[in-house]
Amino acid sequence: MRYLDAEAIENIAIGAAFLGTGGGGDPYIGKMMALSAIKETGPVQLVSVEEIQDADFFIPSAMMGAPSVLVEKFPKGDEFVRVFDKLSRYLGIDKVTGTYPMEAGGVNSMIPIVVAAKLGIPLVDCDGMGRAFPELQMTTFNLGGVSATPMAITDEKGNIGISETISNKWTERLARVQTVEMGASSLISIYPSTGKQLKDHGVHNIMTFSEKIGEIIRSNDVEETVKLDNLLTLIDGIELFEGKIVDVIRRVEGGFNFGEATIEGLNKDVDTEMNVFFQNENLIAEKDGKAVAMTPDLICMVDLETLMPVTTEALKYGKRVRVLALPCDKKWRTDEGIATVGPKYFGYALDYVPVEELAAGGRADV
Amino acid sequence: MRYLDAEAIENIAIGAAFLGTGGGGDPYIGKMMALSAIKETGPVQLVSVEEIQDADFFIPSAMMGAPSVLVEKFPKGDEFVRVFDKLSRYLGIDKVTGTYPMEAGGVNSMIPIVVAAKLGIPLVDCDGMGRAFPELQMTTFNLGGVSATPMAITDEKGNIGISETISNKWTERLARVQTVEMGASSLISIYPSTGKQLKDHGVHNIMTFSEKIGEIIRSNDVEETVKLDNLLTLIDGIELFEGKIVDVIRRVEGGFNFGEATIEGLNKDVDTEMNVFFQNENLIAEKDGKAVAMTPDLICMVDLETLMPVTTEALKYGKRVRVLALPCDKKWRTDEGIATVGPKYFGYALDYVPVEELAAGGRADV
Known part of the structure; x- marks a missing residue:
């Protein structure tokens, strides 16, 4: 306590x-x-x-x-x-x-x-x-x-x-x-x-996990790259993309915010593009048309420099972001979990593949 | 009791x-x-x-x-x-x-x-x-x-x-x-x-009023015209129209039955037409384009011969009907009553005129 x-x-x-x-x-x-x-x-x-x-x-x-x-x-x-x-x-x-x-x-x-x-x-x-x-x-x-x-x-x-x-x-x-x-x-x-x-x-x-993430993001006495490393280590996550938002489509329907953000690559991701699809929450991240992370795994957009989280309602043209991902709680990775919150439930014709497998070169089959 | x-x-x-x-x-x-x-x-x-x-x-x-x-x-x-x-x-x-x-x-x-x-x-x-x-x-x-x-x-x-x-x-x-x-x-x-x-x-x-109406409608030992007279006397009502349904437009929307019945005149009403507009209940009756009864007064469609009530979901082409009307309860004929259930509330550009005034030659102004 x-x-x-x-x-x-x-x-x-x-x-x-x-x-x-x-x-x-x-x-x-x-x-x-x-x-x-x-x-x-x-x-x-x-x-x-x-x-x-x-x-x-x-x-x-x-x-x-x-x-x-x-x-x-x-x-x-x-x-x-x-x-x-x-x-x-x-x-x-x-x-x-x-x-x-x-x-x-x-x-x-x-x-x-x-x-x-x-x-x-x-x-x-x-x-x-x-x-x-x-x-x-x-x-x-x-x-x-x-x-x-x-x-x-x-x-x-x-x-x-x-x-x-x-x-x-x-x-x-x-x-x-x-x-x-x-x-x-x-x-x-x-x-x-x-x-x-x-x-x-x-x-x-x-709450404790959230607090530790917030501590790292809010720490101003460490270098940007160290901060990112600390964060990825804590969350057991990966960086999917670095880029600049060039388009946001959104609509409010049925008490949800639906939409899609298009992000043009920067730095390590130059000449590539990412699309993030959301329904209130980010659901699917595609890099050059191929899924690289999908619900129920977590797709988190943050400010490129400060790593402050960017919520879907705050997405806007010109904003420079990093897209990070981490594995969901293992309770979601059951058949019933995937049926409840997997890509197909949300209307995407994708079989769920864990984000760490996709990162290791696994392929999301349609 | x-x-x-x-x-x-x-x-x-x-x-x-x-x-x-x-x-x-x-x-x-x-x-x-x-x-x-x-x-x-x-x-x-x-x-x-x-x-x-x-x-x-x-x-x-x-x-x-x-x-x-x-x-x-x-x-x-x-x-x-x-x-x-x-x-x-x-x-x-x-x-x-x-x-x-x-x-x-x-x-x-x-x-x-x-x-x-x-x-x-x-x-x-x-x-x-x-x-x-x-x-x-x-x-x-x-x-x-x-x-x-x-x-x-x-x-x-x-x-x-x-x-x-x-x-x-x-x-x-x-x-x-x-x-x-x-x-x-x-x-x-x-x-x-x-x-x-x-x-x-x-x-x-x-309930007692309904019972008396039902008694008259269900009585089979009296002539049709006598039965109608008895009913109109009991309800203090008038007969608006006699005719045959020639068209019914309807849709279910927002948990309502909306629609309109077009009735071609017979007998005393030959060569005229009546339109009855409804939202679950009959709201406006127009004879040759002029309102002859309007909500909150009661517009009741019945079978031409038996006087059995015809609900809006039972309206169909070819059915021969009488359209009767009677004054609503006086609680509805207040300013607040008319604001709550008058023709304008339902989207009709009509000032409410009591059915008995319309029958006596009063005119519904737009």
Whole structure:
């Protein structure tokens, strides 16, 4: 058990935005919310899954929808607590033990910090993805048979919904249409889970991992190449590309940000081109038309010099970036995991090949 | 207080379908559900608003969505009880006093009979429209300031939602998108109301009125013209048109049946044409291009000979019909009532003129 102070929050916001693979929300918005919350209440308690009891009970709070909308529809902060509180009362649990993040992201790793601060409850160092994904059934809890419902949903206007569904895919469908109607973004509390479920089916130590990534990215006393090496070593990752964004196509549809970034090679990648396809999160990276990384592995775009994560809503012409990749949590690399979040689910006619195999010369077959 | 037996149900189904003005569901489906329920449980108790206490508490159950879908997606019957029960438990009320119909319709007047039968509770002779309307905020309760939420929604698959909204228009918006996702029809429990609210804001004696209408329509021992006279006298209505349907345009969109029927004049109306525009319910009747009846007044299409009501999903080429009209409940004829359900709300550039004024030679100004 330890406490997250302002410095930890700054690091986690950046690291989580990195692991958000383009989605999960803008880390600046996220950290401002969390910093403002702990300024009022003092530091937040972070507990590891080893420190919780099997019978403890946890509820996360998260943003759902198109991250680009959040920039204009800034949450007031009471929505997170409202949706958390609504679900607690619906479940009839007098004392929810604590909260946890649903996914890693610049906003979605920060919301549970706000909830933990405001309600004086601990935050568990565990999430349900080990990265960010666009749909509600895309969690390691779902793979473990944990129900996403009862869930609660709210908007900044004060509308509230509760759902109990016959499957986690139906949770996504019914929450998605409400999110779109609410203005393409909403706040949700979902996957109410016992300590045992977090232990068995969560991705552990995600806040600590995010914090370490953020520490490296924010370190200003090391050379650029050393910083990159440190980062790649920590995440067991590879650099896919260095280049300049020359085109971004995007659309908001069905409560998602869909799009594609075209990146012209620089330095080691001169005379080549990369295309990154995204649905909130980066899903496929192609170099000169050949896939070099694919979901569920993490494709992370960062600023060429500072290594600060670049979320999909911040992609713009002329920005110079590095595209990094790292292996996803091993829970995703099962048949069911690939069926749930692999390239085919998202409509790409590609068989999943792990990023490290592709880097070693493996070929993605169509 | 009296009991509704099979004969009463047969009459109410037909009369309510008549008052459903094209919507509210098919009376054959409706009556089969109700008859099957009372066959198991015995007759259902019908109480008038004078017989209930101010502090009593009532919840309706109703179908939401495109009536045409219901024909193919026949409810199992347990959905009505599930949604009623879910809302009761959410409200924390151990003993809900009874139920009531949300609107008059071939199905929607029958569903509360099924609920009353299965749960052994009384049914109040009162609804929230005095006819049928397509959207959830279109109730006399809404005009009286009664909140539509908490409400519950379910589908035949078993998904369940609860909403609490900032306005009754938001109730409609969020329930509508869920209904569309559920397959264009759903079951809802909405407008939980006290006895006092039913007394102050409901349309009273609607089941009894439906029953009397049904009795006349189903009477086979009187001449056709006498039957029509009896019906028009009872409902204080007029006959707008006699003709043959020569064209029906329709589409299912956003959980509604939209469309237009073109009717070629017969008998007294030979050489003229009528157009009836509908959104689930008949909204505007035009004779040779001039409006002769408009929402919220009731435009009821019936079989030319039998006077059996013709719902919008049953409109078809060649069918010979009479188009009747009657004044709506006076609660609708206020400024707020007309703003809520008048022709302009539905997109028609017409100032509302009461049907009896139009019949007396009044003119609908654009």
